[in-house]
């Protein structure tokens with residue numbers, strides 16, 4: 001992970017001045033979606049890069065120790081060994097960026113990864129994920145618990161009520177407390193953009209989250225009706241860029257929710273490269289939060305290597 005974002009004092013004047021031009025954002029997003037994606041070996045290389053940026057996620061009510069175990073093993077060996085060998089990438093340490101689970105499952109993930117001799121980080125959602133509708137003390141306790149069980153990354157959710165009411169000071173204070181509860185664990189702040197109403201509000205929430213010390217800002221929990229979209233991403237990454245220009249601090253970006261295809265992952269790279277530049281094209285500053293993207297990426301890599309698409313049983317845990 002990159003150096004921590006220490007945050008800054010809440011600058012309410014900056015926040016209050018924010019206005020987002022909706023038409024310009026939509027036009028820019030349309031332009032990015034119309035970009036050509038790389039083909040052949042260049043596509044395969046970018047897809048492997050995408051794998052290394054995935055927070056391989058399971059956030060389901062029926063998560064058990066056995067599917068956490070399988071998820072972790074898949075994160076450690078995300079692409080079949082023989083496929084990597086054919087690409088001469090078998091000894092390059094291709095893994096996902098992290099696994100992402102509920103707080104109660106962190107201990108199981110830590111044990112599995114340790115047994116597999118892997119230093120892959122375990123990320124935990126916290127703070128009453130996905131709705132954030134539990135008392136503050138409970139939310140803080142949850143962060144501390146996940147860290148105590150071995151999570152080194154915490155994905156917090158913001159209190160949407162505060163963002164919708166423009167209570168930026170209160171939102172800043174809560175996120176700041178979460179940051180303290182995280183200790184050395186890196187903090188990703190989920191804005192749940194599908195519930196924030198306007199682009200202007202999303203930009204303001206991004207800014208306040210970064211001022212309060214978020215190391216990443218993340219679009220969604222994957223549980224809202226609207227999750228990661230390109231227009232929203234433009235708004236968030238521009239807030240990241242402006243924050244960087246003002247403070248010199250590089251904050252990461254994590255689109256999450258509904259990202260399912262290899263093609264989408266390539267478009268996300270295009271967006272990041274065009275809006276933030278090459279520095280952000282690495283797992284320290286860019287993550288894809290996804291529960292079922294890896295299957296399609298592995299499928300496309302299989303096709304690249306063999307010229308055919310695999311049957312379902314040919315890719316483990318696809």
Ligand SMILES: O=C[C@H](O)COP(=O)(O)O
Nearest residue numbers: 221222257258289290291
């Ligand atoms: O944080 C990650 C999201 O929960 C993943 O959402 P997804 O299941 O739609 O990929």
